[in-house]
Amino acid sequence: MPKAHESRRKERLDRGVKVRSDGVYAVASWREMAFLLGPRLLLIAGLLIMPLLLMPVPYWQKVLTIICIYSMLAIGFDFLAHYVGLVSLGGALYIGVGAYIAAILNTEMGLPLWATIPLATVLGGGVCTVLLWPCLPLRGVYFAIVSLMFPLLAARLIEAFDIFGGTDGIMGLDGFPNRWSEMYVLIICLLLALFALRQLVNEDVGLVFRGVKDNDQSVKASGIDITRYKALGVFIASSLGCLGGACLAHIYMWAGISQFALDFSIIPIAATVVGGGGTLAGPVIGCLILVPISELLRDFGTLRIAVYALILMAFIVFKSEGLMSYGARKYNQFEHWVEI
């Protein structure tokens, strides 16, 4: 505490920013600029440097690419659940569709890798949106259940009808030229997706999405077709998943029914719980924690699931707001001395 004769007081670092504007940043000094940009730059720089730091351990470089794929699914899930109001458990569908489209374009049509990935992203997003279109009037847990069914159904159909290579899958895809390109393509796509989505939800169209989530009757009464916006939301989220799936197929040089595995539906949700729903950056942080943990726990065999479940439970009980919300709150409470 300052003594009575001192002419200074403690003030929150963000006071200047908060006082002048509500949400719109009117930045006055380098200190405030650094305060606002700091966490963002930390994430960007951290992700970009990570592959270099992991150079001595190529196995963990591989894990990093998987983290990026899960992260893309997770921000898609977070966007759909907290900004459009659709809880989608169809993450595995997006990955699988993306992987198979990339595989077919690459092996059957001979398109190169730099064409298959963007095409699989857009086409896959379209396919997933068309598949989920009839379910869009459903809400809450009903949409969740139906979307969970799709990847299971897709895997069984491929198995039963022996299409797209059946249980063997499609082999012989082109791989990335080297492991650096596969890491940086994914990291850059992830960062672009993250910042683009964060921008989108604060634009006017983002407010319409949030309106659909908060109270769809009112949006209908405002003369807006909510089904169209829900479909657009699903397209955005599933495109992200398909991008991940296409990259995954090229990394493994193989697309198969294990890419419809439930992991792709479950881990993004767990990561969103750990990282903090509705923050978009939170799910990325969640993936950065959860995916390495699940790798480390491989030695424990089946006990892995138990440990994993304990960690999740601990988060839900003790920090249900998620790491990102908690961190942001604490970060905004930093104080410094100010001369009066």
Place this chain on the structure above:
Amino acid sequence: MAGEPILSVRDVNKTFGGVKALTEVSFDLMPGDILGVIGPNGSGKTTLVNVITGFVKADTGQVLYKGKNLVGTAPHKIADQGLTRTFQVMRPYYSLPAYKNLIVPLFSPRARRTGGWRGGGRMGSRDTVAVDILEEIGFERESYVPYKTASSLPTGYLKRLELARCLALRPEIIICDEVFSGLSMSEMASMVPLMEKLQMEGITLIMVEHRLRELFRLANRVMVLNFGAKIAEGVPVEVMADKQVKEAYFGSEEVFSYV
């Protein structure tokens, strides 16, 4: 009253399970009118609103808006044609500032076509237009009321916010589902001139109300529903005198002593 009715409801029936919510309801609405709809609780007033605005589909009958049947049209398409409604239970986006609540209707195809109330949307940004609309219906800009979070606003402002959402679409008809309910006397007193102002602007209004004093001051015509059927319609004085109405709705004549 010459000319074509802007809205004409013909023999509308609606049942929920075994309950007859609406039975053979018909009425005409002339452009520029204020039609009051009254009736005891459960008499089908809100169902009528839902049927007209497409949130509930009528079993039989027609809702003709400018001569076109609206039954079976999706709610957002009806709103798109300029037939808007408020909700009895207010449904703002609580987490957003009041003016951001209007971004959604201002983003709708109709508002982009018409430019919102008075066409301001063609000139300014949506934020500016939203604050302008709110100021005009009584959100004091000097006290930063339009910028406050919707969850922190009292009922009176939320009712106005519902109206503002309709106005942002530049509507031709607004159906107000109990805008006076839950308001304090002073809030109600300031709401009456606002409704008169809307009428002067050429907006046709249907007001579903329990507050008879304010309604009878505003409405040109009043329609009375009881158990889903129309039992009377006419100018307020006529309806007040109707014996059937007194029995069904008011029970005694004392109610009229203060009207």
